[in-house]
Amino acid sequence: MNMIEKTDSQDPVLNIEHLTTKIKISSGEVSVIEDINLKLNKGEIMVVVGESGSGKSMTINSIMQLIPKKLLKGYEGSIKLDQSDLLTMNDRDKWKLRGNKISLVTQNAMTSLDPSYRVGKQIVEIILASQHVSKADAKGKTIDLLKKMGIEDPERIYQSYPHQLSGGLRQRVIIAMALSCNPEIIIADEPTSALDPTVQLQVLDLLKDVNRNFGTTILMITHDFGVVSYMADKVVVMYAGQIVETGLAKDVINDPQHPYTKSLLKCIPDLKWIYSNSNNNTSLFNIPGEVPDLTKKITGCRFAARCFKAVAQCSQIQPELKKVNALSSENNMEHLSRCIFAKED
Amino acid sequence: MTKADVPLVKVDHLIKSFGGKRSLFSKSKSIHAVKDVSLSINRGETFGLIGESGSGKTTIGRMIMKLMDPTDGQILYDGKSISHFSKKEMKDYRSKVQIIFQDSGSAFNPRRPIGKQIAYPLIKNKKYSQDAAMKEVYHCLEMVGLRKDFANRYPHQLSGGQRQRAGIARALVLHPEFLVLDEPVSALDVSVKAQIVSLLENLQKEFNFTYLFIAHNLDLVAYFCDRVAVMYKGEIVEVNTAQQIFRHPQNKVTKKLLGSILTLDGSLNEIKSEAYEINSIN
Numbered sequence: 001m002n003m004i005e006k007t008d009s010q011d012p013v014l015n016i017e018h019l020t021t022k023i024k025i026s027s028g029e030v031s032v033i034e035d036i037n038l039k040l041n042k043g044e045i046m047v048v049v050g051e052s053g054s055g056k057s058m059t060i061n062s063i064m065q066l067i068p069k070k071l072l073k074g075y076e077g078s079i080k081l082d083q084s085d086l087l088t089m090n091d092r093d094k095w096k097l098r099g100n101k102i103s104l105v106t107q108n109a110m111t112s113l114d115p116s117y118r119v120g121k122q123i124v125e126i127i128l129a130s131q132h133v134s135k136a137d138a139k140g141k142t143i144d145l146l147k148k149m150g151i152e153d154p155e156r157i158y159q160s161y162p163h164q165l166s167g168g169l170r171q172r173v174i175i176a177m178a179l180s181c182n183p184e185i186i187i188a189d190e191p192t193s194a195l196d197p198t199v200q201l202q203v204l205d206l207l208k209d210v211n212r213n214f215g216t217t218i219l220m221i222t223h224d225f226g227v228v229s230y231m232a233d234k235v236v237v238m239y240a241g242q243i244v245e246t247g248l249a250k251d252v253i254n255d256p257q258h259p260y261t262k263s264l265l266k267c268i269p270d271l272k273w274i275y276s277n278s279n280n281n282t283s284l285f286n287i288p289g290e291v292p293d294l295t296k297k298i299t300g301c302r303f304a305a306r307c308f309k310a311v312a313q314c315s316q317i318q319p320e321l322k323k324v325n326a327l328s329s330e331n332n333m334e335h336l337s338r339c340i341f342a343k344e345d
Numbered sequence: 346m347t348k349a350d351v352p353l354v355k356v357d358h359l360i361k362s363f364g365g366k367r368s369l370f371s372k373s374k375s376i377h378a379v380k381d382v383s384l385s386i387n388r389g390e391t392f393g394l395i396g397e398s399g400s401g402k403t404t405i406g407r408m409i410m411k412l413m414d415p416t417d418g419q420i421l422y423d424g425k426s427i428s429h430f431s432k433k434e435m436k437d438y439r440s441k442v443q444i445i446f447q448d449s450g451s452a453f454n455p456r457r458p459i460g461k462q463i464a465y466p467l468i469k470n471k472k473y474s475q476d477a478a479m480k481e482v483y484h485c486l487e488m489v490g491l492r493k494d495f496a497n498r499y500p501h502q503l504s505g506g507q508r509q510r511a512g513i514a515r516a517l518v519l520h521p522e523f524l525v526l527d528e529p530v531s532a533l534d535v536s537v538k539a540q541i542v543s544l545l546e547n548l549q550k551e552f553n554f555t556y557l558f559i560a561h562n563l564d565l566v567a568y569f570c571d572r573v574a575v576m577y578k579g580e581i582v583e584v585n586t587a588q589q590i591f592r593h594p595q596n597k598v599t600k601k602l603l604g605s606i607l608t609l610d611g612s613l614n615e616i617k618s619e620a621y622e623i624n625s626i627n
Binding site: 051 | 397504506536537543546561562563564587601602
């Protein structure tokens with residue numbers, strides 16, 4: 001993997017502290033994410049991983065402030081972007097931040113592009129709205145951006161409608177759009193889940209290039225540990241609205257501490273048998289059950305009911321995130337796990 | 346054992362093209378979705394079909410299901426051409442061959458409870474009584490790991506994994522022999538993927554099903570399939586056992602596809618060189 005030297009001495013670009021997001025439901029309220037702490041330094045790629053219902057998307061929606069007011073009960077904690085708190089900011093200032101400092105790449109490109117306008121025009125519109133440039137300059141910039149996204153004939157793509165483009169091209173256009181105002185952070189919500197493996201690899205490579213060439217910080221969501229291993233500097237594993245394990249990607253993958261992380265890793269088929277002389281006699285690991293319903297109160301560890309290691313104690317005590325013995329000590333990133341069995345530092 | 350020698354499904358020089366209609370003044374451009382594809386699937390095996398999107402995988406699956414008619418060529422099921430089936434034979438074929446879609450959510454009617462939808466072919470096709478049909482439905486739901494009371498739920502009340510299980514239950518209800526799995530796990534979480542693949546595996550062991558597994562999750566194909574065909578632009582470029590395809594890919598399309606597998610230990614090629622080192626030491 002290509003790891004780039006990253007300085008960690010500076011202040012984090014995005015600093016989320018004790019974030020809890022509460023949503024209204026018919027019987028009161030429910031915390032969809034609870035006590036989330038994340039620190040993203042400049043130029044890093046952080047990947048959030050977990051099943052559906054684990055709170056990954058809610059974390060991103062909280063950062064982007066995209067939860068509809070009708071649903072939202074309230075936030076606790078803080079989301080600091082370059083020292084200014086997004087949660088206490090007024091709408092006008094938030095507008096200025098979105099796109100310019102922080103922008104979003106969604107899973108389904110079709111929903112973020114307007115089907116009735118040419119894609120080039122949609123990017124130009126964004127540039128004109130946020131920067132003081134002439135129309136011609138904006139067009140030049142758009143074509144330049146498209147070229148940087150690895151699109152061979154940017155002029156033709158500029159003139160195309162979204163439905164005329166393939167899934168991979170559409171995702172490139174979306175990334176170009178996200179980059180159009182030179183944001184510091186790109187947030188990508190499963191940017192490749194809907195794509196073919198070959199196209200997925202191209203898009204991931206593009207995001208890596210963006211990270212390297214523009215120094216853009218990336219916060220990405222996925223449920224595929226293959227993607228984590230390919231992309232991430234740091235990884236955050238979420239389960240039922242809580243962070244259950246976090247650390248440097250290589251630490252978490254090579255030495256997972258939380259049973260949930262271990263289980264997720266085991267769900268990926270092991271391909272080593274192909275290159276040995278034996279037959280495939282491995283069987284696929286299953287995590288029994290499903291992500292718990294957060295509207296019902298859970299005492300103790302939220303993963304206990306599905307855990308292969310659970311003991312009686314697990315369903316009584318709510319475990320805290322504890323520091324565990326990290327494999328690599330080169331970085332100041334701690335390796336944390338929310339399990340009573342985690343080996344302590 | 347003559348029956349075992351005949352492949353269950355044999356696809357012979359299959360061609361499917363779309364468009365090409367002649368109007369008064371012009372002829373529209375025709376697109377060849379499937380160009381001269383031949384393959385045979387043996388009883389009890391899992392046959393994988395991989396390739397990029399648009400390579401014609403799903404079109405082949407649909408033609409085998411007779412949801413589409415081929416432009417040319419034929420499909421033999423148990424030695425008989427499906428395009429020349431009589432009405433009665435066709436009815437029989439419809440219950441022997443079932444399909445599981447990528448998104449079972451859109452394959453269910455949102456306005457009816459899933460139990461009724463699963464029971465429908467039994468009542469309509471096999472003339473079961475309502476009670477006998479529901480009994481069979483409960484049995485099928487149990488087989489796929491869903492509780493009885495799921496029969497009364499509507500599709501939107503189920504999670505993605507549960508919907509996929511319900512989709513499998515619906516395919517099982519007519520006791521099929523051959524199942525076309527059209528990207529059955531692509532839309533699911535990693536953990537749910539593993540659950541569904543294990544379920545399909547167990548069902549195969551129990552009922553000796555034959556599967557055509559259309560997928561682009563190559564790691565699951567490597568795990569699940571006995572033989573694999575690689576498609577590119579409507580043609581099959583390589584067919585071999587799964588182990589051979591993944592170990593010694595011959596075609597450059599296959600090589601490119603394999604290169605895109607993301608594993609925990611870096612790319613597949615890295616594992617490969619590592620594994621060869623271990624083998625050469627031993």
